[in-house]
Amino acid sequence: xxxxxxxxxxxxxxxxxxxxxxxxxxxxxxxxxxxxxxxxxxxxxxxxxxxxxxxxxxxxxxxxxxxxxxxxxxxxxxxxxxxxxxxxxxxxxxxxxxxxxxxxxxxxxxxxxxxxxxxxxxxxxxxxxxxxxxxxxxxxxxxxxxxxxxxxxxxxxxxxxxxxxxxxxxxxxxxxxxxxxxxxxxxxxxxxxxxxxxxxxxxxxxxxxxxxxxxxxxxxxxxxxxxxxxxxxxxxxxxxxxxxxxxxxxxxxxxxxxxxxxxxxxxxxxxxxxxxxxxxxxxxxxxxxxxxxxxxxxxxxxxxxxxxxxxxxxxxxxxxxxxxxxxxxxxxxxxxxxxxxxxxxxxxx
Numbered sequence: 177x178x179x180x181x182x183x184x185x186x187x188x189x190x191x192x193x194x195x196x197x198x199x200x201x202x203x204x205x206x207x208x209x210x211x212x213x214x215x216x217x218x219x220x221x222x223x224x225x226x227x228x229x230x231x232x233x234x235x236x237x238x239x240x241x242x243x244x245x246x247x248x249x250x251x252x253x254x255x256x257x258x259x260x261x262x263x264x265x266x267x268x269x270x271x272x273x274x275x276x277x278x279x280x281x282x283x284x285x286x287x288x289x290x291x292x293x294x295x296x297x298x299x300x301x302x303x304x305x306x307x308x309x310x311x312x313x314x315x316x317x318x319x320x321x322x323x324x325x326x327x328x329x330x331x332x333x334x335x336x337x338x339x340x341x342x343x344x345x346x347x348x349x350x351x352x353x354x355x356x357x358x359x360x361x362x363x364x365x366x367x368x369x370x371x372x373x374x375x376x377x378x379x380x381x382x383x384x385x386x387x388x389x390x391x392x393x394x395x396x397x398x399x400x401x402x403x404x405x406x407x408x409x410x411x412x413x414x415x416x417x418x419x420x421x422x423x424x425x426x427x428x429x430x431x432x433x434x435x436x437x438x439x440x441x442x443x444x445x446x447x448x449x450x451x452x453x454x455x456x457x458x459x460x461x462x463x464x465x466x467x468x469x470x471x472x473x474x475x476x477x478x479x480x481x482x483x484x485x486x487x488x489x490x491x492x493x494x495x496x497x498x499x500x501x502x503x504x505x506x507x508x509x510x511x512x513x514x515x516x517x518x519x520x521x522x523x524x525x
Contacts (some may be wrong), residue, residue, distance in 0.1 A: 190267050258476070293327060295347070295383020298337040299372045300361070301394035301424070309362040310424050315358050322351050334358070337372035338365035339400050345382065361442055361450060366400035373411070373419070373443075374403045381419045389418040397439060409444045421445055430461045437465055448475045456489035460508040461498060463493045488516035 256273075257265040270287035300314060322332065334357050335502065360416040362491040373392065380390045398405075412419050420442060433449060441449045449466035466474060479495050489510040491503045503509025521524025 291327070291332075292387050293329040293385040294387045294389060295375050295380065295385040296326070296330060296332050296388075296391040297335070297380040297383075298332060299337060299341070299376050299390065300358075301338075301367060301392075301396075302336040302361050302363045302365075303338045303367040303368070303396075304364050305367070305395055306424070310395055311361060311363050314424055315361070317395075318358060319355060322354060331383060331385065333376075335372055335376050336361060336450070337368050338363070340368055340498065341372035341375045343375075343379070346379070366396050367394065367396055367398055367400040368400040368402075370401035370405055370408045370438075371405040372401075373408050377411055377415050377417050377419075381415055388416065389420065392421045393421065393424055394421070394439070395424045396435065397442075405442055412443065412445075419443065419445060421447075430458070430465070433462065434465055437469065441469060446473050446475045456487060456492045456510060457512070460489075460492055460503060461474075461501060462512050464508060467500075467502060473519055488513045 257268060259265055268289060270284055273287075274282065275282045275284060298318065302311070306314070326332070328349065331347045331349050332345075332354060333343070333347050334354055336342050336344055344360075345353055348354065369392070373390070377389055380388050384395070422441045423432065423434070425438060437447065437449055447469070449462050449469075463479070479493055479500060489512045491505060491510045493503060494501050505511070
């Protein structure tokens with residue numbers, strides 16, 4: 177299911193506006209890669225400033241002069257609305273959104289819900305740890321993404337990074353060029369993640385489309401960059417580029433999930449930690465990982481409890497009035513039914 181994108185325009189006093197959507201049925205807001213609800217906040221100020229006549233004007237005319245100043249502030253706020261089951265909510269209208277600035281509601285002057293072309297940068301980790309199944313999975317996912325999910329009008333560039341970032345293909349709509357570039361990748365070396373972001377963001381900003389994003393695919397933390405993390409964070413804040421960090425780990429589990437969470441948090445990127453509904457333990461663990469983030473980085477929480485067919489624990493996280501309730505017990509806070517789980521494979525005394 178695909179959510180429609182929308183654009184709202186309002187007049188803020190400063191760009192620190194935020195979004196509330198009380199009319200959506202307890203939806204959560206999460207950044208989407210391609211299709212999102214765009215809210216644009218614009219203010220145009222035109223000030224005429226009269227200056228007193230100079231004591232001795234040039235040419236002796238003695239006429240008053242006027243100075244006009246104009247300024248434009250543009251703030252893009254991207255949001256995706258989902259329902260209580262995690263599905264995208266489409267068909268949104270202007271009346272479904274309320275925009276606040278400093279707790280004061282602002283007047284929305286423009287809104288559109290059209291799918292717009294995107295300029296998308298991709299930076300793929302090709303360090304030695306990506307060899308084997310990881311790089312093959314990344315190739316397969318990117319190919320499907322380019323051919324099945326993107327529009328023909330969407331343009332893409334492709335970076336790879338190991339010890340250094342390398343631009344493999346600049347802006348293009350030719351999917352064949354990108355596929356050939358992906359097929360030639362050979363993992364080796366370290367992980368210059370921060371350098372790759374610092375080099376890719378300026379190119380992302382040169383995209384032809386108004387909607388711009390950068391996607392990072394990596395399996396670990398930075399090991400080789402000369403760029404500092406604080407400089408990368410500042411660059412992201414100053415740009416209008418949406419940056420998405422996607423962790424790759426074919427083994428799965430709580431530790432790789434924590435690694436991906438820490439990576440996004442290091443960049444200051446809002447995120448949500450989810451699991452695929454595998455069971456009561458992993459659901460509790462993912463919710464704890466989500467709630468241990470700084471509050472400003474938490475986009476939402478997702479509870480797939482309804483998809484768990486066989487229960488083997490009590491006290492699992494639950495949703496109450498659109499909010500997650502964590503277990504109150506020690507550790508993950510749940511009590512495992514040992515009879516349902518079966519005999520342990522290994523005991524450590």
